[in-house]
Amino acid sequence: MRLGGNNYGKAETRLVLLRRGGERHDIVDLNVSVALAGDLADTHLVGDNARVLPTDTQKNTVYAFARSHGVDHIEAFGLALARHFVDSQPSIERARVSIESYGWRRLGPHSFSRAGDGVRTATVTYDGERAWVVSGVVDLVLLNSTGSEFTGFIRDEYTTLADAHDRILATAVRASWRHASDECDWSVSHSGALAALVDAFVGTHSLSLQQTLYAMGGAVLDARPEIVEVRLSLPNRHHFLVDLEPFGLDNPGQVFFAADRPYGLIEGSVLRDDAPPPGLAWDL
Amino acid sequence: MRLGGNNYGKAETRLVLLRRGGERHDIVDLNVSVALAGDLADTHLVGDNARVLPTDTQKNTVYAFARSHGVDHIEAFGLALARHFVDSQPSIERARVSIESYGWRRLGPHSFSRAGDGVRTATVTYDGERAWVVSGVVDLVLLNSTGSEFTGFIRDEYTTLADAHDRILATAVRASWRHASDECDWSVSHSGALAALVDAFVGTHSLSLQQTLYAMGGAVLDARPEIVEVRLSLPNRHHFLVDLEPFGLDNPGQVFFAADRPYGLIEGSVLRDDAPPPGLAWDL
């Protein structure tokens, strides 16, 4: 037998960084996960750790880099960390840094309220020669109360679903988009991509959640030339019309039961025809 | 032995209600829990259910009332439901309806994004004669990046904590406020109370989280004459300054570790001197 693919790292280091510019503070609130891969056979086979950079050290490095480099953009912060681990350690050949960034709304010069509408993400991978940057968002919950249909599908012996000509379409967006290069105005790019995603969800008369997915991915590519591929995972959060007839009431698209499980799950990728190969963008 | 206090009901009925006014829709997104108490000894002692209104019926009633009464305010919706259960069933002497209302931001005439900054709540209790209304908020996460101290506390043999002259103060507010009566402009009252809570958190130079708690409760009473008592449960979400000295770096209030557990938990009530007795407001 032999050792196959492997990696290790410190996951979910919670970092809050204050920038104290005179009266007015800024806050950065991150969850940083590091994964490293390389020449790690000895620790697996005989417990020789001479080539292992401890996960505790990785955590320390996250905090020290936040102080010494600052965190202007999570993509750049991830790049700095990933490059550090590979470039400073001969045994580490590839590094991935995954970051969640929690938003806060400003209430005052040094007061904030946690915003709950979506979490910004970045995943940076570096192999000693080049770097791949994937930006994204998770937990962005969107709902259209009309403008969604689902008809004309396959009917087999197990099909009981009726055609839906006007349904609620609701999802919690998990989206990731791959950049062409590792240099970018990350803030402009992210807000543009996010706006394109949301606008496409809002603006698409949906014949299927797949169609909405493709429209969302395509809108990002249309809006942002620096992005070459978008991957989306969209749960279909079902809202079922409640039957009120037994109580002598009609229900013309008004009262719904919001179900937890099961849910549909629609996943897909949209990419430019000339997108470069993904390399390690999606897999360490 | 004997049967002591008891109640039963349907918990967490998920209701989404659309109001379709021409082009523009409104959305109401609720989690409704019902608890009923009364002459229920027979079902406990011998399994005779002749006085039991099934929890399934309670769920149906929630949906039917949403259609027939609408949901203009969760307090009024809760009152209608609580009164119905007690007034229509001789065996039901007291009813409590607890509602969570999830906010959505408008993206278009019929498009919405789930807002994550706090959930509005209401708990209504009715005993056949009078009703008590408690409004509130949960999961409202607030943070001051300065203006918080904690000094001068007791030092005993187990104390290692140093005085803090400038710390991060962060909490997830759980607040409930009792109304003097069951008639009110619920929307105006709620937004006024919420603003008072937040403003007091932001505006209080805090010597302890207890002081902030009292200021928050007091601000609600100052702002809203119809409210007679405020109860607050404030976890102290600790942010620890990271020691960067081993890496040759200073850390003047910049880089923090946001801890999960343990956390402080500060709970208290602020009430008017002439607040009427709470009756069943807080306990069914």
Added chain:
Amino acid sequence: MRLGGNNYGKAETRLVLLRRGGERHDIVDLNVSVALAGDLADTHLVGDNARVLPTDTQKNTVYAFARSHGVDHIEAFGLALARHFVDSQPSIERARVSIESYGWRRLGPHSFSRAGDGVRTATVTYDGERAWVVSGVVDLVLLNSTGSEFTGFIRDEYTTLADAHDRILATAVRASWRHASDECDWSVSHSGALAALVDAFVGTHSLSLQQTLYAMGGAVLDARPEIVEVRLSLPNRHHFLVDLEPFGLDNPGQVFFAADRPYGLIEGSVLRDDAPPPGLAWDL
């Protein structure tokens, strides 16, 4: 306005204690929450913390007591802590210590597997004169696949539920039982109470979940003379028979959909006729 009831403390201190007796280790795995009440007006009103024992100190005390006193039983450990806080601090008049104890199955002399079937709990309250001890269990998930009915209930205009002559009865038990005194063989008492709860669930032909609840509480009182009151909170985890007729299949009580929400929630107390008043057992 004035300050009403209040308390504060350190919540969810995670403590793992090893007892190293030669080759064979024992493990104690706890989640300890402390709440203190007393003469705390000054910290609320003016931020004077001279009477505040920091929650950080409370955490330290939990760890130090684990070392100096050991943890033979969580009830005794809670008593020692609660007494310490009140007896050592003039400003602290009442203390509550709530403990969750996670079980581990032994795999070897120093190897363990986390047991997931229920968490043992204890809540101890002390007011400087006497102490109240409540023991319990949470997250104990039980299911009877037959022997449960629900018939003969009220039918009103919103009732659509059919009589159920043979249904699945499933619940996640949350139970707490009050002891007559603060001295007891806690292990024998807990295992006896737990066995009585489970045996009553298994052995009761159930005409309602309320009947099962009363049987469970009564069985604890029958089995354990040192216990004077049992409080139970039993969610009714609905299992709905799936309609397979559209697919030409019968479904004689075989295939069920296990629903998440909504769920019934049945809560009640069973106590001895001569149970002493509860004092602070249930409320700090």
Added chain:
Amino acid sequence: MRLGGNNYGKAETRLVLLRRGGERHDIVDLNVSVALAGDLADTHLVGDNARVLPTDTQKNTVYAFARSHGVDHIEAFGLALARHFVDSQPSIERARVSIESYGWRRLGPHSFSRAGDGVRTATVTYDGERAWVVSGVVDLVLLNSTGSEFTGFIRDEYTTLADAHDRILATAVRASWRHASDECDWSVSHSGALAALVDAFVGTHSLSLQQTLYAMGGAVLDARPEIVEVRLSLPNRHHFLVDLEPFGLDNPGQVFFAADRPYGLIEGSVLRDDAPPPGLAWDL
């Protein structure tokens, strides 16, 4: 731009199946997720659903197959479902069925207590020609209270970790193992693989969690010839010795703080030298 990889399906269908053999019942409690891929461009590009088998139909099929085929082993149940979707629908080229199976301990002929120590899993993928079966376990929490070291690691400028000669090693095992074929005595195989995993965790004097991981994977391959690859994801649940010196107490490996985040995360694969290529076993 163009459509890249995509799939869709119904996730988390909760199925409880009773087998009623006379007096004694058996219970099967599953969470079933289906993902289908194939000729789905039309629904993405123009919302034409003529090649889409609705996720609602997939759910119905899960329930109908549970009745008509039974669920003797989750691997076989997954195979039947996956084959059905691909073989019955020209547009569906690949199907994946992922199942979690929750364990219940028997309390009586028709009474059960939910077991919390690990969830059995299976993921079956079928492409119309061949099938891949991966079995596994998640949420199996294991702890060794001694016999674990971590020394001799890289020290760089960000390293503060001291050598550990005797630490607690705790993890929540997520393991998946790939079978050589789609025919097997699934129960014997699973219990054998699980026992090998646990025995290796218990029996390995660990110089690193990586070494334990490799030992666990290797033990499965040693024990079960029908298994050709094992993938493991092992969080390192840190237990930190509490410094009790400020309180005049020693702490010789007795009192620990169990931390939530951050945690180490060790991932790796162990496979036979002659393992066949994985095909679609790990990726749809």
